Amino acid sequence: MKTTTSKPEKAAMGKTGSWRVFRPTLDEEKCIKCWRCWIFCPEGAIERNDLPCIDYDFCKGCGVCATECPVDAITMKREEK
């Protein structure tokens, strides 16, 4: 039988951050470190350091983090061409 399966591998499709139209930007002064952005990010593109750290190589700019943030510390800004 021939079929296709895939093994987990980082970035098999390349750096998907290039798909992004809007860039989540963190206001470090406002952040209360509740980690809701880290929990809800569907791409696992937020790392939990001292503050949330967004991996722009893989963030597709969906904006879930900005919507979930309870203190509006993340804003979505259009990427410059």
Add this chain to the structure above:
Amino acid sequence: MKIIDTANDIAALAAKMARPDVIAAYPITPQTVIVERLAKYVENGELDTQFIRVESEHSAMAACIGAGASGSRTFTATASHGLLLMHEMLHWAALARIPVVMVNVNRAIGPGWSIWSDCNDSMSQRDTGWLQFYCSSNQEVFDTLVQAYRIGEHSDVMLPVMVNYDGFILSHTSMAVDVPEQQAVDDFLPAFKPGWKLDVDDPVTHGNIIGPDYYMEVRYDMHQAQQRAKDIITEVGSAWGGIGDSYGLVDTYRCDDADMVIVAMGALGAEAHRAVDELRDNGTAAGLARVRVFRPFPREALQAIADHAEMVVIDRDISLGMAGVLATEMQAALDAEIHPFIAGLGGRDVTYEDIMRIYELAEQGKEGWYTVEVQ
């Protein structure tokens, strides 16, 4: 042990004896009895299986796919609109090479609302990659269901199997059936070894993106698996002989010296048996080729008959704007003299006398919709 029961009860019993790990099903007339019986088997402790109640047939098939992907043997049953709702997932199961076994009790499509026998539900799933069997007796329902697991799970096949039989004509009719001991079924069915499986210790996904450079090869392997299944169906049928009845791709009756052979599927094929006997008693050289396996299409077996006899094809289905599906495929696949008829749609009764009349009409060079265009 000989028991007398309806095809639905027999199907539930056969499914139970095949020991599926997971059953996901949704009730729909005329199949509901199967799900009810299986639920009862689980409830009273006769069947150790994960019984998943779902909110639709689409979900039932999705659950079977998920369970199959984890290496479980699965079963579900449906009919008519339920089968149509599964359509996307039917393709999915076949492309993922997960050998789900499913009963489809043939029932007409609405509107108007019809619960009676008609093969347009399963014929509409012709191109999904599923193997398709059509049964003509309750004994054959039992035998075919057990065989379906061994055929579908065969490493050279690895495709899902649909076992069809006529709504009410078989589903709610009691007939005598020889049921083997559980041990005989256990010995006949090896443990399921999946072609690939989801394993937390060795993570893998299926259904990821597949580019134009591989897609055709995947489809081609499925097509080859269908072709290979012809021999495997015959082998498995022979291996089952002695435990139950033995069957091939096409069940022939009095064909050898026949001038014209009736070709039909399911209960129509059983009724045609009697018609052939009556025609023979009247001095007509009639024969019967009951197509038991529709996918893979038994081209070679039918051609062997077409080489020496004309064929009266009776379809209980219609591809609107074209013709009956079985007749169309035979015309495409065979070098044969074919007289196509449509009959029995929406459960309209087709007795052996009707089939004798159809045979007479074919002798007169007529064809078409029996009782609508030709009487």
